[in-house]
Amino acid sequence: MNILNILDEIEKVDGEIYERLSPRRSAMRDFFNVGKKISMAAVPLALGGLFKKAYGQTNPASVNEVLGFALALEYLEWNYYNHALTLANSTYIPDGPARQAITTIRNHERAHVDLLKGALGITGSDQYVYADFDFTAGGTFADVDTNYQTFLKVATAFEDTGVRAYKGQAPILKGMPVLTTALQIHSVEARHAAHLRQMVAANVTGASGLKPWIAYTANGNDTGVSAADAVYAGEQNTTQAGVQITGINGTAVTQSQAAESFDEFLTGSDVKKIANLFIKTGKKLA
Amino acid sequence: MKNNELETKSELQDESLFKGSLGRRSFLQYAGASAAGIALVAAGCRKDRGVENVMTGATLDFKNEIGVLNYAYALEQLEAAFYVKVASAPPSSFTTAQKAYFQDIQFHEIAHREFFKNVLSTAAIGSLEVDFSSIDFTSASSVLGAAMTFEDLGVAAYNGAGVRITTDAYLVAAGKIVSVEARHAAYIRDIISNGTFADLSSLSALGADNSKGLDGALTPDKVLAAAGKYIKTKINAINL
Numbered sequence: 001m002n003i004l005n006i007l008d009e010i011e012k013v014d015g016e017i018y019e020r021l022s023p024r025r026s027a028m029r030d031f032f033n034v035g036k037k038i039s040m041a042a043v044p045l046a047l048g049g050l051f052k053k054a055y056g057q058t059n060p061a062s063v064n065e066v067l068g069f070a071l072a073l074e075y076l077e078w079n080y081y082n083h084a085l086t087l088a089n090s091t092y093i094p095d096g097p098a099r100q101a102i103t104t105i106r107n108h109e110r111a112h113v114d115l116l117k118g119a120l121g122i123t124g125s126d127q128y129v130y131a132d133f134d135f136t137a138g139g140t141f142a143d144v145d146t147n148y149q150t151f152l153k154v155a156t157a158f159e160d161t162g163v164r165a166y167k168g169q170a171p172i173l174k175g176m177p178v179l180t181t182a183l184q185i186h187s188v189e190a191r192h193a194a195h196l197r198q199m200v201a202a203n204v205t206g207a208s209g210l211k212p213w214i215a216y217t218a219n220g221n222d223t224g225v226s227a228a229d230a231v232y233a234g235e236q237n238t239t240q241a242g243v244q245i246t247g248i249n250g251t252a253v254t255q256s257q258a259a260e261s262f263d264e265f266l267t268g269s270d271v272k273k274i275a276n277l278f279i280k281t282g283k284k285l286a
Numbered sequence: 287m288k289n290n291e292l293e294t295k296s297e298l299q300d301e302s303l304f305k306g307s308l309g310r311r312s313f314l315q316y317a318g319a320s321a322a323g324i325a326l327v328a329a330g331c332r333k334d335r336g337v338e339n340v341m342t343g344a345t346l347d348f349k350n351e352i353g354v355l356n357y358a359y360a361l362e363q364l365e366a367a368f369y370v371k372v373a374s375a376p377p378s379s380f381t382t383a384q385k386a387y388f389q390d391i392q393f394h395e396i397a398h399r400e401f402f403k404n405v406l407s408t409a410a411i412g413s414l415e416v417d418f419s420s421i422d423f424t425s426a427s428s429v430l431g432a433a434m435t436f437e438d439l440g441v442a443a444y445n446g447a448g449v450r451i452t453t454d455a456y457l458v459a460a461g462k463i464v465s466v467e468a469r470h471a472a473y474i475r476d477i478i479s480n481g482t483f484a485d486l487s488s489l490s491a492l493g494a495d496n497s498k499g500l501d502g503a504l505t506p507d508k509v510l511a512a513a514g515k516y517i518k519t520k521i522n523a524i525n526l
Contacts, residue, residue, distance in 0.1 A: 111499030184500035190468035191484040212473040261394035262462040
């Protein structure tokens with residue numbers, strides 16, 4: 001392993017790398033001096049710092065927009081779960097596996113917030129706090145703070161929205177290392193969604209058939225929560241990149257399985273419309 | 287995030303140290319050489335441009351997107367073959383609901399497999415020969431354990447390969463598939479042990495990081511090495 005290879009590789013895509021680094025000899029000196037003091041395992045971190053100094057903000061504006069958008073959604077999710085877990089009524093989210101699962105999910109959302117804040121170079125307090133949200137969505141989910149079933153319905157909608165939101169932003173991050181990180185968050189949201197759907201199936205009246213994956217319905221919404229229709233719009237799609245999946249190549253793939261086998265994406269503007277239902281005036285996403 | 291990318295490329299290359307270079311470049315190289323400790327541990331990232339091996343079996347050429355799509359096709363073939371076998375004769379202890387959901391999963395994987403086959407058309411690799419001799423299909427724990435392995439590995443494979451995809455439509459398609467694989471993984475994990483749907487600390491070998499809330503992500507060579515015991519067909523991955 002060799003730092004010079006890294007510089008060589010960068011030179012192939014950025015012929016100016018040596019120019020960029022050299023005017024900043026202090027940055028290089030800092031880096032190599034640090035290298036003498038820190039453990040070997042920490043070197044990649046120091047290396048990241050070097051490049052940050054050489055390039056300043058390395059993310060193109062469009063990438064920062066995506067990360068900022070993702071961060072807003074993570075704030076929403078984290079505040080939702082964190083608030084619910086702090087409510088005094090332990091029968092609201094029952095002790096045991098339910099509370100443990102919501103805690104696991106809450107902690108992941110916090111980790112995502114911290115990760116994205118770090119990627120954007122944001123230090124200090126969160127830009128969104130609980131008071132910036134209205135998780136009743138203007139009264140649509142009026143008992144969200146007291147009714148466990150309502151809590152689960154809204155949580156499922158948030159996770160399924162998150163899955164669709166990250167997917168929709170992927171082309172902007174195409175070919176960039178940050179895409180990998182976004183995908184690693186994306187699949188965690190999908191794991192959350194699958195588990196919450198199972199919690200809904202076990203606890204919400206009339207929802208016992210809800211699957212971990214999104215089944216076909218005429219309008220895409222298989223949850224029975226009509227207020228969440230916008231979250232699932234288009235999930236009924238069975239054509240992918242021009243290929244009809246139902247009965248593909250003579251197989252017995254049904255219409256529902258065809259819709260289930262591919263999750264759909266949402267555009268940024270559609271996701272913002274959904275998120276803004278839960279964000280108070282003055283803090284809404286533009 | 288740059289570091290992650292660099293760390294995954296682990297080819298050892300020291301020749302640059304001895305290259306003659308001029309100006310700022312040589313200053314930097316001198317500085318690098320003088321910090322030998324750093325040079326030894328910093329993640330190198332020269333790509334392997336070695337001579338291609340003589341191939342038998344299937345070749346995945348990652349020089350372009352076709353290789354990535356064939357890679358996904360190979361993994362979906364493996365998953366589909368597994369679930370076809372499970373769904374045709376589920377372990378006797380499976381509940382009615384579990385049998386129905388394994389039917390669903392079977393057809394999801396078949397849909398994925400056929401999707402890639404059609405997209406690749408004449409560029410598609412052939413059918414893989416699988417080896418499930420290590421799985422006891424009458425045992426629920428054996429079947430669930432294998433299913434979990436396939437799904438978690440599949441998620442890490444798509445997450446790690448996404449960055450190699452160059453066409454928007456295929457990147458989106460891969461994104462549409464990977465979240466369904468993650469749903470499968472969560473469902474299967476919850477059957478094995480409720481609450482482990484996103485136990486990221488158990489997935490660190492696949493590149494997951496629980497402290498950052500990140501799922502697995504692996505490069506194709508690592509995925510193929512992990513999947514190798516289930517595939518008889520020799521798969522050559524080149525131009526990684």
